[in-house]
Structure formats: C-alpha cells, structure tokens
Amino acid sequence: MIEIDNLHKKFGKNEVLKGIDLTIDNGGIFAVLGPNGSGKTTLIKSILGMIVPNSGIIKLNGTSIKKSWEYRNDIDYLPQIANFPGNLTVKELITMIKDLRSSKQVDDERLIELFKLQPFLDKKLNNLSGGTKQKVNLVLTFMFDSPLVILDEPTTGLDPISHIRLKELITAEKEKGKTILITSHIMSFVEEIADEIVFLLEGKIYFRGSIPELKTKTEQPDFEHAIASMLSSSYA
Amino acid sequence: MLKILKYSFFDLMRSRWSYVYFLFYLLLGVMLLFLNNDLSKAVITLMNVIIVLVPLIGTIFGVMYYYNSKEFTELLLAQPVKRSSIFLGQYFGVALSLSMSLIIGLGLPFVFYGIFNSGAIWDFSLLLVTGAFLTLIFTALAFVIALANENKIKGFGYAILLWLFMAVIYDGIFLMSLVYFEEYPLDKFSLVATMLNPVDLSRVLILLKLDISALLGYTGAVFQKFFGTSFGLILSILLLFIWVVVPTFFIQRMAKRKDF
Numbered sequence: 001m002i003e004i005d006n007l008h009k010k011f012g013k014n015e016v017l018k019g020i021d022l023t024i025d026n027g028g029i030f031a032v033l034g035p036n037g038s039g040k041t042t043l044i045k046s047i048l049g050m051i052v053p054n055s056g057i058i059k060l061n062g063t064s065i066k067k068s069w070e071y072r073n074d075i076d077y078l079p080q081i082a083n084f085p086g087n088l089t090v091k092e093l094i095t096m097i098k099d100l101r102s103s104k105q106v107d108d109e110r111l112i113e114l115f116k117l118q119p120f121l122d123k124k125l126n127n128l129s130g131g132t133k134q135k136v137n138l139v140l141t142f143m144f145d146s147p148l149v150i151l152d153e154p155t156t157g158l159d160p161i162s163h164i165r166l167k168e169l170i171t172a173e174k175e176k177g178k179t180i181l182i183t184s185h186i187m188s189f190v191e192e193i194a195d196e197i198v199f200l201l202e203g204k205i206y207f208r209g210s211i212p213e214l215k216t217k218t219e220q221p222d223f224e225h226a227i228a229s230m231l232s233s234s235y236a
Numbered sequence: 237m238l239k240i241l242k243y244s245f246f247d248l249m250r251s252r253w254s255y256v257y258f259l260f261y262l263l264l265g266v267m268l269l270f271l272n273n274d275l276s277k278a279v280i281t282l283m284n285v286i287i288v289l290v291p292l293i294g295t296i297f298g299v300m301y302y303y304n305s306k307e308f309t310e311l312l313l314a315q316p317v318k319r320s321s322i323f324l325g326q327y328f329g330v331a332l333s334l335s336m337s338l339i340i341g342l343g344l345p346f347v348f349y350g351i352f353n354s355g356a357i358w359d360f361s362l363l364l365v366t367g368a369f370l371t372l373i374f375t376a377l378a379f380v381i382a383l384a385n386e387n388k389i390k391g392f393g394y395a396i397l398l399w400l401f402m403a404v405i406y407d408g409i410f411l412m413s414l415v416y417f418e419e420y421p422l423d424k425f426s427l428v429a430t431m432l433n434p435v436d437l438s439r440v441l442i443l444l445k446l447d448i449s450a451l452l453g454y455t456g457a458v459f460q461k462f463f464g465t466s467f468g469l470i471l472s473i474l475l476l477f478i479w480v481v482v483p484t485f486f487i488q489r490m491a492k493r494k495d496f
Contacts (some may be wrong), residue, residue: 012496050313051495072316079314083307087250094245100315 007056034200086126237321244329298378302306376483
C-alpha cells in the first residue's frame with residue numbers, strides 16, 4: 001500500500017508538486033494521468049526515491065521511505081526513456097541488474113522469448129533501435145516478481161504485437177494481486193486496462209476515481225472526451 | 237558499493253581511453269630510461285610530469301565519466317542500492333582504473349630496467365604512491381564539480397579551471413606574494429599555502445624523499461627545517477590523505493540530496 005501525505009516539490013522556482021495526498025491500496029491497476037508537466041514523473045520518481053521531496057511523507061506498507069533503499073527490492077520500475085549504458089550488451093545488462101537485486105526469482109528467459117529478443121542478446125545497447133530498447137526495458141522490469149510495479153509510459157516505441165503482449169503481461173501481473181501504477185498519454189490503452197484514474201493537474205490531484213465515475217462527472221460519453229473536457233475546463 | 241565499483245571498473249577497463257593512458261605512461265617510462273640511462277634522474281623527470289599531468293587526467297576523466305554514465309546512474313537509482321554506494325562506487329572505479337594505468341604503465345619499464353636491484357626503488361615507489369594519491373584527489377574533486385553542475389559544459393569548464401589553478405596559477409600567486417611580502421616572516425604562511433594545494437604538497441613530499449636541496453625551493457626548505465625529513469614525509473602523506481577524504485565526504489553528501 002502506498003500512502004502519500006502532503007507532498008511538495010520545487011525545481012528552482014518551478015513548483016511541480018503542490019501538496020499531493022494519495023492513498024493507493026494493494027491490488028489493481030492505477031493510471032496516473034495529466035497534461036505534460038503536470039508532475040506525473042516527479043510523483044513516480046518521488047516514490048522511487050530518485051527525487052527528494054521538499055516536504056511531505058511517502059509511506060510504503062506503513063514505513064516511510066525516507067533515507068531507506070531496501071524497499072526498492074519490492075518495486076519494479078520502467079523508466080520513461082530507455083537510457084542504458086551503451087557499451088554493455090543486452091545479456092550483460094540483464095545479468096548486472098539480476099546481480100544487484102536480492103530476489104533471486106527471475107524469469108527473464110520467458111520474457112526474452114515473449115518479446116523475441118534472442119537475436120539481440122549479444123548486441124551492444126547503443127546499436128539497438130528505440131523499440132528494441134523499450135523491449136529490453138520491459139524485460140528488466142517484469143523479470144522480478146515484486147508486489148508493486150511502476151510503469152512510466154510503457155507503450156513508447158512498441159510495435160502492435162509487442163503492445164498486445166505488454167497488455168497481456170500487465171493483466172497477468174494484476175491477476176497475481178500486484179499493484180500497478182501506470183502513466184500514459186494513450187487514452188485507449190488506459191481505458192482498456194486501468195481500474196482507477198488519478199488525474200494530476202498543475203501539481204495537484206484534480207480527480208480520482210474509476211472511468212465510469214469520470215464519465216458521469218464530466219457528462220461525456222467516452223473516456224478520451226472526458227479527459228479532454230477536464231483539461232479544457234481547467235484551462236478556461 | 238563493491239558491486240558498483242566492479243561494474244564501473246570493468247566498464248572503464250574496456251574503454252579505449254584506459255589503454256591510451258596506459259600506453260602513454262609505458263612509452264614515457266621507456267623513453268626516459270633510454271634517454272637518461274640514470275634511474276634517479278628519470279625519477280625526477282617523472283615527478284615533474286606526474287605532478288602536472290596526473291591531476292589533469294584525473295579531473296578530465298572524472299568529469300567525463302560522471303556525465304557519460306548518467307544513464308547507468310539513473311538505472312541504478314531505481315534499483316535497491318544505496319545512493320552513496322552508487323556514486324562512491326563509480327568514483328573508486330574511475331580512480332582505481334586510472335591509478336592502475338599509471339602504476340602498471342610506469343612500473344613495467346622500470347621493472348625491466350632493474351629497479352628492484354637499485355637504490356631508487358623507494359623513491360620510485362613513493363612517486364607512484366603520490367601519483368595514486370593525486371589521482372584519487374583530483375577525481376574526487378571532479379566528481380564534486382560534476383555533481384554540482386547539471387550542465388556538462390560548465391562542469392568541464394570548472395574542472396579545467398580547477399586544474400589550471402592548482403597546477404599553474406597557485407604557484408604564481410604564491411611566488412608573487414613571497415616577493416611582495418619579502419620583509420615579513422613568511423615561514424608559516426608558506427607552510428599553510430603548501431598544505432592547501434595537493435600539487436605542491438606532492439612536490440614537496442617527493443623532493444623531501446629524494447633529498448635534493450637544490451630543487452626543494454623555499455617551501456620545501458621551510459618544510460624540511462620545520463618538520464625534519466621523516467616527520468615531514470609522514471605529515472605530507474597524512475595531508476594528502478585528508479585531501480582524499482574531504483572531497484569524498486562531499487560526494488557522499490551531495491549525492492544524498494540530488495534529484496534525478
């Protein structure tokens with residue numbers, strides 16, 4: 001369970017998070033949405049401890065994450081941009097990440113098979129295309145069996161088949177009872193898989209609830225328009 | 237931390253630059269020995285090269301490695317690894333591989349020349365130890381600069397400035413002030429001024445060991461008079477050690493507070 005209490009973060013003069021209160025219970029898929037620059041990635045990186053918030057408390061399963069790092073053993077994180085050290089091969093990278101995690105239960109082979117990555121295993125990461133890098137990124141994220149999965153724009157650069165595989169993968173993880181946090185700009189993808197929406201706007205939570213609730217609130221028949229209407233009403 | 241150190245170290249060992257650096261020292265060592273045919277003279281020439289060049293390479297490599305491994309760092313930050321271990325691991329990885337290039341690159345030609353049968357062995361070892369210290373110090377300072385500057389160009393600029401200041405400008409200012417304040421007793425001032433610059437400190441350290449009074453210069457002479465040769469040696473090694481510890485402490489502190 002994630003509990004976030006009054007989270008603030010400033011980058012210089014730019015106040016990105018202005019008091020986020022959020023509780024996410026175990027199990028289910030939660031989509032964090034919002035326009036560019038609304039603080040989605042900042043929020044996610046704060047949970048991971050990559051960003052140090054100015055104030056506020058983040059608790060994971062009841063314990064504060066501040067100054068602790070062991071808790072990241074329970075998180076699988078997919079970064080937004082697949083940036084890897086370029087002179088490693090795919091295989092070396094996978095071995096390295098395995099070496100760094102304490103959990104020894106990994107099923108990288110199944111995932112490599114699933115995304116058809118065998119021909120790339122001995123290639124250097126510099127020489128891979130954007131989509132293939134994203135697949136490697138997905139393998140690194142899903143090969144561990146952690147109770148919390150955080151995906152920042154998981155669909156970037158994927159071809160349609162991998163896209164379908166990814167959806168299957170996410171649904172399978174959910175059925176194991178995991179908590180999954182996703183950010184995405186692809187509304188059809190979100191509508192298909194998300195159980196609940198957290199909508200961020202200018203560093204605050206503007207809406208939280210299920211998709212049907214959102215449709216009723218905005219009086220729009222489909223999801224994409226509902227989001228758009230929320231955005232335009234806030235811009236007005 | 238050891239895991240990160242291992243990966244950084246192997247990463248660097250595979251890079252072309254470590255070999256270039258290694259080959260450079262190998263060539264330098266061979267050339268000096270061939271041209272000089274005298275071990276102790278070669279050691280003195282080496283000292284002059286090491287004292288200027290090692291800080292430069294340490295600074296540039298440190299800054300370059302930090303900025304180049306940004307992706308690696310971000311990947312690691314999301315893993316269950318302590319933050320300070322990531323940065324300290326990378327720092328020691330760089331410093332260690334640089335020191336190794338230096339020690340092996342210079343060591344090989346001297347070993348083949350027969351340093352083990354010569355009286356210059358201790359002078360030579362001290363030279364290598366000082367080189368390693370200078371690598372550790374300047375790589376750490378480079379990491380501090382890189383951590384403080386998001387902007388690569390700025391980071392590089394400050395790092396080069398730091399080297400220029402320590403290796404060249406500092407001495408100039410120091411000498412000028414000695415001339416300018418001629419009439420005052422300057423012993424204490426020059427002692428402190430030497431301790432505040434690791435490059436000067438290394439020079440004094442090596443010259444004390446070589447015991448060449450002609451090259452000691454004013455500070456060296458003051459150092460010798462004040463502390464005597466053996467205590468002076470120990471003191472300057474201790475000071476070099478402090479010069480490593482302080483920036484390393486800063487790396488750890490800055491790494492804790494930085495956002496990625």
